[in-house]
Structure formats: structure tokens, C-alpha cells
Amino acid sequence: METRVVKINEKKIGPQEEAYLKEAGRIVRNGGLVVFPTETVYGLGADAFNAEAARRIYAAKGRPSDNPLIVHIADMKELDAVCAWPDASTRIRALLIAERFWPGPVTMILHRNVSLPGETTGGLKTVAVRCPANEIARRLILRARVPIAAPSANRSGRPSPTDAKYCVEDLDGRVDMIIDGGESPIGLESTIVDLCAERARILRPGIVPVEDVRDALKSVGGAVLDAQTASDETGAKDDRAPEAPGMKYRHYAPKGEMRVVEGASQQVVAYINEAIMKARGQKKKTGVVVSDETAGLYQADVVKNVGSRQDGDEIARRLFRALREMDEEAVDVVYAEAFTGTSAASAIMNRLYKAAGGQIVRL
Ligand code: TXA
Numbered sequence: 001m002e003t004r005v006v007k008i009n010e011k012k013i014g015p016q017e018e019a020y021l022k023e024a025g026r027i028v029r030n031g032g033l034v035v036f037p038t039e040t041v042y043g044l045g046a047d048a049f050n051a052e053a054a055r056r057i058y059a060a061k062g063r064p065s066d067n068p069l070i071v072h073i074a075d076m077k078e079l080d081a082v083c084a085w086p087d088a089s090t091r092i093r094a095l096l097i098a099e100r101f102w103p104g105p106v107t108m109i110l111h112r113n114v115s116l117p118g119e120t121t122g123g124l125k126t127v128a129v130r131c132p133a134n135e136i137a138r139r140l141i142l143r144a145r146v147p148i149a150a151p152s153a154n155r156s157g158r159p160s161p162t163d164a165k166y167c168v169e170d171l172d173g174r175v176d177m178i179i180d181g182g183e184s185p186i187g188l189e190s191t192i193v194d195l196c197a198e199r200a201r202i203l204r205p206g207i208v209p210v211e212d213v214r215d216a217l218k219s220v221g222g223a224v225l226d227a228q229t230a231s232d233e234t235g236a237k238d239d240r241a242p243e244a245p246g247m248k249y250r251h252y253a254p255k256g257e258m259r260v261v262e263g264a265s266q267q268v269v270a271y272i273n274e275a276i277m278k279a280r281g282q283k284k285k286t287g288v289v290v291s292d293e294t295a296g297l298y299q300a301d302v303v304k305n306v307g308s309r310q311d312g313d314e315i316a317r318r319l320f321r322a323l324r325e326m327d328e329e330a331v332d333v334v335y336a337e338a339f340t341g342t343s344a345a346s347a348i349m350n351r352l353y354k355a356a357g358g359q360i361v362r363l
């Protein structure tokens with residue numbers, strides 16, 4: 001199939017842009033696939049109520065079909081069309097979260113409305129819902145006149161795309177249209193909060209930290225379980241860290257071998273430089289993902305600086321690009337510093353950990 005690529009500036013939507021959005025909406029309504037920007041990462045969208053279209057998403061991404069999709073809506077009023085409310089408390093908690101964070105980078109897991117096909121929800125009784133804060137995404141949903149099911153717009157296993165050029169790289173010829181809306185301002189996928197369990201649980205950390213979710217729910221006194229620590233604010237533990245089904249798959253990984261190194265800055269630099277010398281001895285091309293504070297200290301072939309250690313938002317925004325650039329430069333061995341100490345740290349470390357296939361060196 002021929003993929004049409006159109007450019008839209010979210011801040012300047014005129015008649016030409018409206019025409020593109022109208023066409024994109026028509027494609028979705030007719031069961032086609034449209035890649036669109038959101039504030040987190042790009043999404044690969046289709047009509048959430050069309051089972052055949054959802055199957056096309058899995059095929060285009062090369063994604064296992066038991067891994068459910070996120071349904072994107074333009075307004076919290078549309079929640080009732082995609083969810084069911086088995087009890088009043090779930091509804092109250094959902095509305096508190098929606099009011100606080102939407103439109104924005106928080107996805108809720110709720111009970112699914114039976115009219116949603118199993119293809120969209122990966123056969124689960126629950127559904128992931130989010131209202132994105134991007135004008136192009138919002139208008140596309142309105143034009144399509146249906147909620148849009150969309151995973152991140154990458155081929156399965158690769159880092160989520162934060163720039164349309166990566167969507168073209170991964171999906172050209174596999175989708176009907178790609179809307180280029182520039183660089184994604186957040187750069188990591190949404191925080192996922194599961195509201196179906198008695199205790200709300202974070203299934204995937206994002207730029208909105210667990211503390212903010214707790215704060216949003218504090219008026220109803222519900223505890224929130226953190227995926228990273230598997231404990232809630234009282235310290236009560238769960239036996240197993242909760243995770244979104246998709247998180248079990250290999251993710252975000254560059255093609256080269258990757259390791260994350262955690263510890264005091266000087267020791268980390270020394271450790272990585274030594275490892276790099278060794279890899280070079282084996283004729284391997286080396287790369288590092290590091291911060292402003294240390295970038296000048298590395299002897300790697302490719303040095304990707306993702307920003308100041310103090311600025312978690314900047315590191316989040318630049319991380320996936322850096323991982324993709326390692327592939328562009330055909331790096332064989334990648335070392336990344338651990339970026340801790342900011343409110344984005346939990347989300348950043350979660351992605352780095354997955355990208356490295358769990359290989360963390362703690363000094
Ligand atoms: O920021 C985002 O969330 C982006 C943009 C495009 O909205 N989307 C995104 O989608 O990251 P995706 O498909 O790459 O990740 C969705 C995650 C997967 O790990 C999936 O397993 C989980 O959400 N998920 C979806 N439905 C679920 C459900 N009913 N219960 C638990 N987890 C679910």
C-alpha cells in the first residue's frame with residue numbers, strides 16, 4: 001500500500017490542515033490506518049469499534065494480538081461509550097483521574113463496554129483509555145467520529161517513535177497515512193493506572209509520577225500500588241509487581257547489546273570507559289547514552305547526550321531518539337548511565353531497563 005505523509009503544525013491549523021484531517025478521519029472511519037502525533041509518542045490509529053481494523057494494526061506493527069491497544073477519546077464524556085461501570089467507586093476514581101490529568105499522558109484501565117471488539121482489548125474484560133493532549137489527535141478523533149485504538153507507532157520491539165521520520169522508517173507501506181506533527185514533547189508513553197482492582201495500581205510508569213496519581217485519589221482514600229516497588233503508600237506489598245501485558249515483551253531495544261550502569265558518577269564513567277576499551281579490542285563499535293555533566297569524559301565511538309541529570313523531562317524527551325540513533329550508526333555495544341533523582345526517573349529507568357533486557361550493572 002502507498003503511505004501518504006502529510007505535515008501539520010499543531011499550533012497552525014488552517015484550511016489545508018483541516019482538509020488533511022478530514023481525509024485522515026475518513027480513512028479511520030473506513031477501516032484504514034493513520035499514524036498521528038500525541039504529546040507522548042506517535043500512535044498507530046484505527047477505529048476502536050472495527051475488529052478488522054484492529055487486526056490490521058497488529059499486522060502492521062508485527063505485534064502479538066494478545067497485547068491490547070489503548071483507546072483514545074477526544075473528551076472524557078466519551079468514557080461511557082467504551083467503558084462499563086460495575087460499581088460506583090470505580091467511576092468516581094476514574095472521573096477524579098480524568099479531571100486532574102486529561103487531556104494528558106495518563107491511561108486508565110477500566111471495565112470494557114461490551115460493544116468494543118475483543119481485537120481492540122486483546123480479549124480482556126478491561127480496556128485502556130486515554131484522552132491525548134494534542135490538537136491534531138483530538139481533531140482526528142472528532143473527524144473520525146469514533147474512538148481511535150492506537151498502540152505506539154513503532155514496529156514491535158523498537159523504541160516508540162518521538163518523530164514522524166521514525167514512523168516512516170518503521171511503517172512506510174504498511175499504513176494509509178502518516179501525519180507528521182513534529183517532535184513529541186514528552187517522549188515517553190503515558191502512565192497506566194489500573195482502576196479495576198480494589199487498590200489502584202500503576203502498571204507502567206510515565207511522566208506523571210505515582211505521587212500525583214495518589215494525590216488525585218486521596219479524597220476517596222484509595223491506596224495506589226506502584227509497579228516499580230510493588231508497594232502502596234502505607235508500604236503494604238503485593239507479592240508480584242503488576243505490569244501491563246505488553247511489558248513482558250522485548251521492548252525499546254537497540255540492535256546492539258545494551259547495558260545500564262548505576263552508581264556514583266566517577267565510578268560509572270570509569271567502568272563504562274573500561275568496558276568500551278575492551279569492546280573496541282574486539283573490533284566492536286561502541287556507543288554511550290549519557291548526560292551533559294559527563295558527556296565529555298567518554299571515549300566511545302558514538303556519544304549521545306540526552307541532557308542534564310537535573311532535568312528528567314529533557315532526558316525523557318530525548319531518550320528514545322538516542323536509542324534509535326545507536327541503530328542508525330550501527331553501534332554494536334551500548335552503555336547507558338542510570339538517570340535517577342528526578343520525578344521522571346521511574347519512567348526513564350523502566351524504559352532503560354527494558355531496552356537493556358534487564359542487564360543492569362550496579363557499582
Ligand atoms: O502514550 C501512550 O500511551 C501511547 C500513545 C500513542 O497514546 N500509546 C502506547 O500504546 O504506548 P502501546 O500499545 O505501545 O502500549 C499500551 C500498553 C501495553 O503495554 C498494553 O499491554 C497495555 O497498555 N494495555 C492495554 N490495554 C490494557 C488492559 N486492558 N489491561 C492492562 N494493560 C493494558
Ligand code: MG
Pocket residue numbers: 151152160
Ligand atoms: Mg508500544
